[in-house]
Amino acid sequence: MxxxxxxxxxxxxxxxxxxxxxxxxxxxxxxxxxxxxxxxxxxxxxxxxxxxxxxxxxxxxxxxxxxxxxxxxxxxxxxxxxxxxxxxxxxxxxxxxxxxxxxxxxxxxxxxxxxxxxxxxxxxxxxxxxxxxxxxxxxxxxxxxxxxxxxxxxxxxxxxxPEDFLVGQSVVFSTEALMRSRGDILHGRTALVIGFGKLGSSIARLLHAKGVRVTVYDIDPVRRTQALSQGFTVARDRTSGLKDAGLVLCATGSLALRGEDFPQLCNGAYVATVTSSEDELELNGLPDIYERAHIGEHVTRYLTTGHYFYLLNGGNAVNFLHGASxxxxxxxxxxxxxxxxxxxxxxxxxxxxxxxxxxxxxxxxxxxxxxxxx
Missing domain, CATH: 3.40.50.1480 (Adenosylhomocysteinase-like)
Structure with a gap:
């Protein structure tokens, strides 16, 4: 400063x-x-x-x-x-x-x-x-x-x-930066946004503006109707949303993905969160099933027979990698x-x-x- x-x-x-x-x-x-x-x-x-x-x-x-x-x-x-x-x-x-x-x-x-x-x-x-x-x-x-x-x-x-909207922007920026470090881009990808509160709705709109096909899932049926009214596809349940998503962004502030959810991810999917891994992701059981490898700065590949996905920033808030400004x-x-x-x-x-x-x-x-x- x-x-x-x-x-x-x-x-x-x-x-x-x-x-x-x-x-x-x-x-x-x-x-x-x-x-x-x-x-x-x-x-x-x-x-x-x-x-x-x-x-x-x-x-x-x-x-x-x-x-x-x-x-x-x-x-x-x-x-x-x-x-x-x-x-x-x-x-x-x-x-x-x-x-x-x-x-x-x-x-x-x-x-x-x-x-x-x-x-x-x-x-x-x-x-x-x-x-x-x-x-x-x-x-x-x-x-x-x-x-x-x-x-x-x-x-x-x-x-x-204003902070909530701009935090959403910083999350999308950092997610794309890490994907680009591996030669991937957002444009044309499918994404699942879990949580459609102020942050999740901001993220969904910003992803859509970048050419991403966005599906939303929220446990609150009121928020699901809000997402539908804004033109987003709404998953019937979390599992169906995960199967087609090349990017999963967790914006619930609580547990978004349990251990049994990770095998439902499509191959090569990226997973990112807006809060800490201890809040959003149940990662404890994964090392027993998946082999972990750091394949780039702040990108971890989880691999098991016939299945793999990428976790960004160890599951912690991805936007803090770039200052979260x-x-x-x-x-x-x-x-x-x-x-x-x-x-x-x-x-x-x-x-x-x-x-x-x-x-x-x-x-x-x-x-x-x-x-x-x-």
């Missing part, structure tokens, strides 16, 4: 912080992708909260971004699902970093859900609430019978719509995360799911336009 770009971004987050910052700063823990533009967002979080630790998502850490965050004086701790799957371990961790403090948890993907009750009941301070950034995480919190604290979700905010539009939802953090820090929300107000969203959008609509 150029010096003048960093200065503009810091000024933008500074203005957002000035508008939303609470009178007293709560401590915070930030789970985030550490991509090239992310240090400015981390500084923004530190301006509205007392940032106790950054927990980078392990499969999306850019080394220079991490160095910048640490140079700014912020601890970067190792993040695993197991870290918060064990409630006692989670309480010990938060206790060590923020004992006795009011705390805001900034989440990407529902990492804190397994330990949330224990944190609210046994932490020496007070968990003021959680800010959740993703649809997958939103579902994990919303599906709980009872939340012990407020959760402010930005996953379904209209300010996130969505341009300045990412700063819209990051500003909303700052506003949500301040909202929780005031300690006025009841347990349950919440959003920030349309008025605050409009203020964020207007501020963003001042800085980036040039």
């Amino acid at each position: 150029e010096t003048f770009e960093r200065a503009r971004l810091d000024a933008y987050f500074g203005r957002i912080a000035t508008r939303f910052a609470p009178q007293e700063r709560a401590a915070s823990f930030l789970i985030t992708h550490l991509l090239p533009e992310r240090p400015a967002f981390v500084r923004g979080v530190a301006s509205v909260t007392d940032l106790r630790a950054v927990l980078p998502k392990p499969k999306s850490v850019q080394a220079e971004a991490r160095r910048q965050v640490e140079a700014d004086g912020h601890a970067c701790d190792r993040l695993t699902r197991e870290m918060f799957a064990d409630p006692e371990r989670a309480v010990r961790y938060v206790e060590a970093r923020a004992a006795g403090r009011p705390v805001v948890l900034l989440d990407v993907g529902g990492y804190f859900t397994p330990a949330l009750d224990a944190l609210c009941d046994h932490f020496s301070g007070r968990i003021l609430g959680v800010v959740e950034d993703t649809e997958n995480g939103h579902k994990r919190y919303a599906e709980r019978d009872k939340l012990p604290c407020p959760v402010v979700s930005v996953a379904r905010s209209p300010l996130k719509d 969505v341009g300045p539009f990412i700063f819209l939802v990051q500003a909303e995360i700052l506003a949500a953090s301040a909202m929780l820090a005031r300690g006025e929300l009841d347990p349950g799911m919440h959003e920030i107000s349309p008025t605050d969203r409009a203020a964020i959008a207007a501020t963003w336009l001042d800085y980036f609509n040039r």
Whole structure:
């Protein structure tokens, strides 16, 4: 990032912080992708909260971004699902970093859900609430019978719509780049998009624009009707969709392909995902059946008698290979995360799911336009 770009971004987050910052700063823990533009967002979080630790998502850490965050004086701790799957371990961790403090948890993907009750009941301070950034995480919190604290979700905010569309674009770009590295192209290929939410629908439209024959499958019949109304072929079931697809893109945020699904892939099919392999793909049983070979950078061939397919980026989010950039539009939802953090820090929300107000969203959008609509 150029010096003048960093200065503009810091000024933008500074203005957002000035508008939303609470009178007293709560401590915070930030789970985030550490991509090239992310240090400015981390500084923004530190301006509205007392940032106790950054927990980078392990499969999306850019080394220079991490160095910048640490140079700014912020601890970067190792993040695993197991870290918060064990409630006692989670309480010990938060206790060590923020004992006795009011705390805001900034989440990407529902990492804190397994330990949330224990944190609210046994932490020496007070968990003021959680800010959740993703649809997958939103579902994990919303599906709980009872939340012990407020959760402010930005996953379904209209300010996130540009990001979702552009993430879809970056997924298609990276998928095509890896295919081209082997001499293959998208044009003329058949594809199955599993999941027709905001990301999946974006991917389907972009693939269609590139001359790909797109079939959609979603477990939700409402989304299947939406896909059909937009002109896509809709598979009756996942298996029938897999058999004809030369490319399978998984965009569910949950388990998209089970072990028994992989033998249904047509020979030479490419498989890519928009989230981590642990969420989308059941790969554990495959090494016993298939021989694996790395046949190119970030391309793995799975081969057994009479059958083979290619897995891109080890099954992890393919767009992170090329920075997953969505341009300045990412700063819209990051500003909303700052506003949500301040909202929780005031300690006025009841347990349950919440959003920030349309008025605050409009203020964020207007501020963003001042800085980036040039």
